Amino acid sequence: MTAPERIPLLVAQLPDTDALLPYLRQIDTNRWYTNFGPLVTQLEQRFAATFAPALSAPKAITATSGTAGLELVLGALELPQGSNVLLPALTFVATATAVIRAGYRPLIADVDTSTWLLTPETAREYAAHYPVAAVMPVATFGNPQDVEAWDAFTADTGIPVVIDAAGAFGNQRVGQRSHVVFSLHATKALAAGEGGLVVTYDQELAARVRRLSNFGIDLERGSQVFVAGENGKLSEYHAAVAHAALDQWPVVVERRRAVQARYQHLLREHCPDLRLQRRAENGIYPILVGRLPRGLRARDLQPELLSRGIETRQWYCPTLDRHPAFAAFAAGPLPVAHELAERLIGLPFFIDISEAQMQRVGSAMGELTRGVHA
Numbered sequence: 487m488t489a490p491e492r493i494p495l496l497v498a499q500l501p502d503t504d505a506l507l508p509y510l511r512q513i514d515t516n517r518w519y520t521n522f523g524p525l526v527t528q529l530e531q532r533f534a535a536t537f538a539p540a541l542s543a544p545k546a547i548t549a550t551s552g553t554a555g556l557e558l559v560l561g562a563l564e565l566p567q568g569s570n571v572l573l574p575a576l577t578f579v580a581t582a583t584a585v586i587r588a589g590y591r592p593l594i595a596d597v598d599t600s601t602w603l604l605t606p607e608t609a610r611e612y613a614a615h616y617p618v619a620a621v622m623p624v625a626t627f628g629n630p631q632d633v634e635a636w637d638a639f640t641a642d643t644g645i646p647v648v649i650d651a652a653g654a655f656g657n658q659r660v661g662q663r664s665h666v667v668f669s670l671h672a673t674k675a676l677a678a679g680e681g682g683l684v685v686t687y688d689q690e691l692a693a694r695v696r697r698l699s700n701f702g703i704d705l706e707r708g709s710q711v712f713v714a715g716e717n718g719k720l721s722e723y724h725a726a727v728a729h730a731a732l733d734q735w736p737v738v739v740e741r742r743r744a745v746q747a748r749y750q751h752l753l754r755e756h757c758p759d760l761r762l763q764r765r766a767e768n769g770i771y772p773i774l775v776g777r778l779p780r781g782l783r784a785r786d787l788q789p790e791l792l793s794r795g796i797e798t799r800q801w802y803c804p805t806l807d808r809h810p811a812f813a814a815f816a817a818g819p820l821p822v823a824h825e826l827a828e829r830l831i832g833l834p835f836f837i838d839i840s841e842a843q844m845q846r847v848g849s850a851m852g853e854l855t856r857g858v859h860a
């Protein structure tokens with residue numbers, strides 16, 4: 487018997503050479519390669535316009551990566567060193583590394599059972615018991631955060647909110663008060679290889695983010711450095727890829743939505759005991775994660791699936807508090823996040839996954855979860 491054809495977990499899709507050429511030719515003509523060149527400037531305007539029409543558009547500032555974007559906004563908040571920043575246990579490690587590198591302390595919170603998000607309600611509870619200087623909720627697996635609720639949280643408590651929406655471009659809106667950070671990493675829905683984007687309505691914060699991304703050089707005050715920054719500038723080459731990705735965005739959106747809808751239908755049909763994240767059906771998601779019925783652990787199923795040629799991943803497992811670098815930062819017990827981390831399984835999901843591949847994943851999951859009850 488031959489081994490079954492392998493279904494990869496993820497296949498990135500970036501603009502091809504032909505799509506890049508018009509932008510690369512502009513770079514040839516401009517001979518401007520980084521330091522806020524014309525492609526970066528236009529890209530920021532294009533991004534800002536995707537959130538609102540020109541007159542009411544927020545500021546969009548590019549960065550070298552989503553992680554750099556997070557560090558820059560956190561730095562621009564200018565909180566006292568060592569301040570607590572509340573964040574969810576169930577997230578990518580960069581959410582926590584950004585806090586530490588900005589000079590603050592992560593305060594690791596639990597997440598909601600059905601949306602798998604850190605919610606404003608939970609943040610209010612933590613803020614009542616701990617000194618919380620800022621909150622960094624995550625748009626987990628592309629599921630957007632409720633910006634109106636977070637704006638209300640900031641209005642009530644005075645605590646600033648930075649949404650780590652790294653994988654949620656296309657889904658996550660920007661609040662009047664809440665700042666949002668996206669990633670343009672190759673694996674995200676809108677990809678430029680590497681890159682990040684900070685979006686905010688706070689003009690002064692935007693100016694501080696920009697300055698910090700340029701080593702902290704204050705161009706309005708004799709090019710002196712008053713607060714040390716970093717090199718967080720996006721190059722013109724990465725901007726070229728991001729432009730081409732934006733050109734293709736409408737097609738990508740349609741395709742991702744179609745895959746998402748079909749997959750969701752197949753999974754519900756084949757394995758009704760697999761719980762999906764509570765999130766909008768018409769969202770644009772970079773990955774697909776299911777929660778196994780109680781009694782099944784992702785790590786026990788993975789070899790079975792792999793023997794059927796199906797690659798899977800335990801995204802965000804272990805939770806932040808179980809990484810040695812962050813072990814000291816848990817704010818009390820984290821039962822929901824710990825339980826989810828054991829039972830969440832990332833399934834193959836990419837833009838050109840075929841009907842046959844989705845069917846194979848659905849029936850294998852059905853076979854392996856049937857009879858085990860949630």
Ligand SMILES: *Cc1c(COP(=O)(O)O)cnc(C)c1O
Pocket residue numbers: 551552553554577578580581624650652653668669670671680681682
């Ligand atoms: C991908 C991701 C990041 C990191 O973004 P980079 O652009 O790779 O630095 C941060 N947070 C979350 C939740 C992510 O999914």
